[in-house]
Amino acid sequence: MPTRAAGLARLEAFLPRAGRDYAEMRNHVAPPAHANVSRLSPWVRARLVTEAEVAGAARARHGFREAEKFIQEVYWRTYWKGWLEQRPEAWTRYLEAVPRLRDGLRGERRSAHEAARAGRTGIAGFDDWARELVETGWMHNHARMWFASIWIFTLRLPWELGAAFFMEHLLDGDPASNTLSWRWVAGLQTAGKTYLARADNIARYTGGEHAPSERQLAAEAFVITEEPLRRVALAERPVASPDTLAALARGGRLGWWLHAEDLAVETGDLAAGGGVGAGVVAAGFAGWPAGLAARAGWAAPVAAWQRAALGDGAARAEGFFGCGFERGEHADLAAALADWARREKLARVAAYEPPVGPWRDEARAVETALAAAGVGMVWIRRSWDAELWPRAARGYFPFWAEVKASEGAPG
Ligand SMILES: Cc1cc2nc3c(=O)[nH]c(=O)nc-3n(C[C@H](O)[C@H](O)[C@H](O)COP(=O)(O)OP(=O)(O)OC[C@H]3O[C@@H](n4cnc5c(N)ncnc54)[C@H](O)[C@@H]3O)c2cc1C
Structure with a gap:
């Protein structure tokens, strides 16, 4: 239900697991309930429930140290938003590329694209995640990472078309989190660092449910390059009160x-x-x-x-x-x-x-x-964004270190 009441109820129900359980189990993909993660993203993305509320509730329930992993994930959303505000070209380039790349698909490339979207590639896991996305409007974070990696490095399809497929169906579809996560997997976000899905990792974190053979997946990633993105100053806005x-x-x-x-x-x-x-x-x-x-x-x-x-x-x-x-x-x-x-x-x-x-x-x-x-x-502008967006100019870890220091959180 797309209501604040439903989002708050979901938060309340998940809170007992937002501490150590989350840190240990969040990467394990367990459909259909996905009880290891909150599945709050469609609500937080629309700010039916705010990041401040989610992070604050986890901290109040478990203390900072126990809930740090969960809180850190919540701040990823804010970080990506602040980063994109300062490099909006990452979004406009993506928007410009999607129709051009889609119209340019021919022959085998075109069939591979159709098969990937329909969940008909024959790659264990990938097809199930594609169908889960279309049917439920959501996909687990680890599955999103594997899916994006296979899309780019195994199927050799443009990352922009994968990101557009996600935006088409995700209830939490978000220009910042989605575009920048796809760029991160493709190796554009952190120079020289790509994310390669491995068969043993998929088997391990799906409890053996999906076990693609090594031969089905790309053995290595390739380098994708682009012109550097221009950085723009954040617009000055009065803080809400x-x-x-x-x-x-x-x-x-x-x-x-x-x-x-x-x-x-x-x-x-x-x-x-x-x-x-x-x-x-x-x-x-x-x-x-x-x-x-x-x-x-x-x-x-x-x-x-x-x-x-x-x-x-x-x-x-x-x-x-x-x-x-x-x-x-x-x-x-x-x-x-x-x-x-x-x-x-x-x-x-x-x-x-x-x-x-x-x-x-x-x-x-x-x-x-x-x-x-x-x-x-x-x-x-909300004070949350006013304080945090300017800090999202570099990588996540300096951002997170600053957040922790300013929150007086134990190191
Ligand atoms: C390729 C790719 C595309 C993605 N596209 C989107 C997208 O369009 N929209 C979107 O909201 N998230 C996106 N994510 C991030 C992440 O996968 C989802 O936010 C997460 O799966 C939401 O599930 P959850 O609510 O159970 O998260 P939990 O693990 O329970 O985390 C709690 C909250 O923290 C935030 N959060 C957690 N992980 C991330 C993350 N990596 N980035 C940003 N915020 C996070 C969410 O608000 C989430 O509700 C993407 C990740 C990848 C790898």
């Missing part, structure tokens, strides 16, 4: 745009000190862009999940801000939002800025449409 919104509201009627990248406005910064006062936000908008799923390449279940999650977020945002949220589907979301802002006589609209990805593209159009309507757009 009730005071930030109150100050904006003093300049005239304030609206809030809710999108599917951050669906728990009532938690974290805006809830501080008693929350946002009544009447500060005068009206809300939570429309669904009709063409988004097609533009983003999402299968129907992914779009349905996001849309239902947006509905759940809107219902809670209404209660939190104490105002109505306009819903509905719009062929041109930006135009519909500008009309709404005019009708509501808003001076400004505020929102959490969507990170790099399809909703960021919507955001740029929204900005332009509001400017044309004479309404200001104010992007704000």
Whole structure:
């Protein structure tokens, strides 16, 4: 269920296993229940439940030392987001490559691509994971690593098309975690370091369920090269707080745009000190862009999940801000939002800025449409992102060392 309540219930149910059990067992792939991991990613990805809540609950339950592995994994999501914000070209290059590479597939390459997507390669494990992905919208992290490695180095298919296959079907499909994890397996993310799936590793971590023969898998990885990615500075954004919104509201009627990248406005910064006062936000908008799923390449279940999650977020945002949220589907979301802002006589609209990805593209159009309507757009940022994204400029381990130091966590 794409609701915050379902996400919180899942977190609560998993918490007893988030300590030592998780550290020992997380790499063991045990379908269909996958009880060794939380399967929280679709909820965390949409921020129906925030990273701060998940990491905080694990720490409170087990203490930092016992839960460190789990907490560290939660921070990977934030790290990838911060990294992509500073190198958005990794996303735009991928977007440009997908249709070009797909249209360029011929003969055997084309058949290999079709077989991989349909789970008909004959490679033990790989075919099951492909089918599990399409049927359930989720795949275990270790299986994602093996799958990506076999796709790239055994089947010799472009990594971009594998990443697009994941984005099509994953309920947690995320431009940062997905693109950058595929790049990591391909050896683009950490120079000179590829990830090669090995038959004995697959057999071991699937409890012998899948045992490809050595001959079925590539014996070594090859080198993929690219032009270096340009690094850009993070945009400066005001940090979210009730005071930030109150100050904006003093300049005239304030609206809030809710999108599917951050669906728990009532938690974290805006809830501080008693929350946002009544009447500060005068009206809300939570429309669904009709063409988004097609533009983003999402299968129907992914779009349905996001849309239902947006509905759940809107219902809670209404209660939190104490105002109505306009819903509905719009062929041109930006135009519909500008009309709404005019009708509501808003001076400004505020929102959490969507990170790099399809909703960021919507955001740029929204900005332009509001400017044309004479309404200001104010992007704000959660303090979690404001503190952590700038640290995600280099590798994960320096990032994690800084996080631990600043959290006062035992080393
Ligand atoms: C090739 C590849 C593609 C991936 N694509 C995505 C994607 O599109 N979206 C996505 O959310 N994750 C992606 N991941 C990361 C990871 O596989 C999933 O987040 C994880 O499997 C989620 O399962 P879980 O909720 O049971 O995680 P748990 O192991 O229970 O971890 C708890 C939480 O930590 C976060 N987390 C854990 N591992 C990672 C990780 N490696 N990277 C980022 N966050 C993590 C998630 O929010 C997760 O819910 C990808 C990994 C690989 C190797």
